[in-house]
Amino acid sequence: xxxxxxxxxHLREVSNANSQQSVSAFAPSSNVSEQAIDIRRALKEGMATxxxxxxxxxxxxxxxLLMHALGRDRTWMYTHAEALxxxxxxxxxxxxxARRAAGEPTQYLTGKQEFWGLEFEVTHAVLIPRPETEHxxxxxxxxxxxxxxxxxxxxxxxxxxxxxxDVGTGSGCLAISLAYELPHADVFAIDISExxxxxxxxxxxxxxxxxxxxxxxxxxxxxxxxxSLTTSPSPLPFDLIVSNPPYVASNEADQLQREVRYHEPRxxxxxxxxxxxxxxxxxxxxxxxxxxxxxxxxxLGYNSAEHVRAILTEQxxxxxxxxxxxxxxxxxxxxxxxx
Numbered sequence: 128x129x130x131x132x133x134x135x136x137h138l139r140e141v142s143n144a145n146s147q148q149s150v151s152a153f154a155p156s157s158n159v160s161e162q163a164i165d166i167r168r169a170l171k172e173g174m175a176t177x178x179x180x181x182x183x184x185x186x187x188x189x190x191x192l193l194m195h196a197l198g199r200d201r202t203w204m205y206t207h208a209e210a211l212x213x214x215x216x217x218x219x220x221x222x223x224x225a226r227r228a229a230g231e232p233t234q235y236l237t238g239k240q241e242f243w244g245l246e247f248e249v250t251h252a253v254l255i256p257r258p259e260t261e262h263x264x265x266x267x268x269x270x271x272x273x274x275x276x277x278x279x280x281x282x283x284x285x286x287x288x289x290x291x292x293d294v295g296t297g298s299g300c301l302a303i304s305l306a307y308e309l310p311h312a313d314v315f316a317i318d319i320s321e322x323x324x325x326x327x328x329x330x331x332x333x334x335x336x337x338x339x340x341x342x343x344x345x346x347x348x349x350x351x352x353x354x355s356l357t358t359s360p361s362p363l364p365f366d367l368i369v370s371n372p373p374y375v376a377s378n379e380a381d382q383l384q385r386e387v388r389y390h391e392p393r394x395x396x397x398x399x400x401x402x403x404x405x406x407x408x409x410x411x412x413x414x415x416x417x418x419x420x421x422x423x424x425x426x427l428g429y430n431s432a433e434h435v436r437a438i439l440t441e442q443x444x445x446x447x448x449x450x451x452x453x454x455x456x457x458x459x460x461x462x463x464x465x466x
Contacts, residue, residue, distance in 0.1 A: 163211040166204055169193060173224045180228035183384075188233045189224065195237045196220035230385040243304040247330050252322035254395045256300040259453050260371050260426055262460040264304055266451050267369055267424045270462055274366070277311045286311055292416075293317065294347055294370035294409060297395060299327030299340070301369050306336045312366075315351075317343045320394065347405075348412040364418030372409060374428030376402035403434045410438050414445070417465040424462045432458035439463050
């Protein structure tokens, strides 16, 4: 960086028609790459390119990508608007703008996303954490109530340890956020993808929570139903099981944003022909593994609330079934207590 002298929608949005645009079409002109440009110009041109490519939140994306290319925060960037970019910074920034214009999500380009006030590493091996998933956190903590506190408020004595499972952990955003909020909990972060678990492990280490989180490669909760197949005794019974499972119907791929359809891991997106197939198996397993009074909280896909309600009604042993809407009024989280 050189200073010139004066002192950062939901899955179902319809795909963008520009999804196949060539990255090279948005490379900086020879003019730009040969002469130094300042932050103001770089930001303006980046915004214009992303706007022309119909990128959602194009202003924010351009800011985040320039902050990433410079290794600076938003305050510094805007208070040094006339600072000149080094040639390497210019090339890096315009390459990032080109990739974003072609549909690659900003979070994969910067390698990070915030969730529950914590920063998480994200790669193409995991879903990008979304604000909607924070409803799972809110419902889980509200359901736990006093059990979520480390001590008994009346006596000051420590509470018994909680056993928590996050099924389909991906980046680990739910497992790690729960471990952060519940210091007296032992958490199991479960995913069928070893590549996803590697990302989750790094995130747990980043937040100094790795010692309280057990990472398990598995299909849903299968190993805990067969403790003899695990390397340690079964942690039964669980106090809380949460999950953001794959819930998109396989025939609805063309309805997803290009950012989702072409870049996020398919195994973490698609739940089967109708998108709801996974819920019955997950709810049945959770019913076996939760203690009496244990809590199940599930993120819901579009139009899946009634299906999940029917499963919880048909499978005996569930009570206090509730559904929580997101800001768009769509049911986003289902919760139930084990009798």
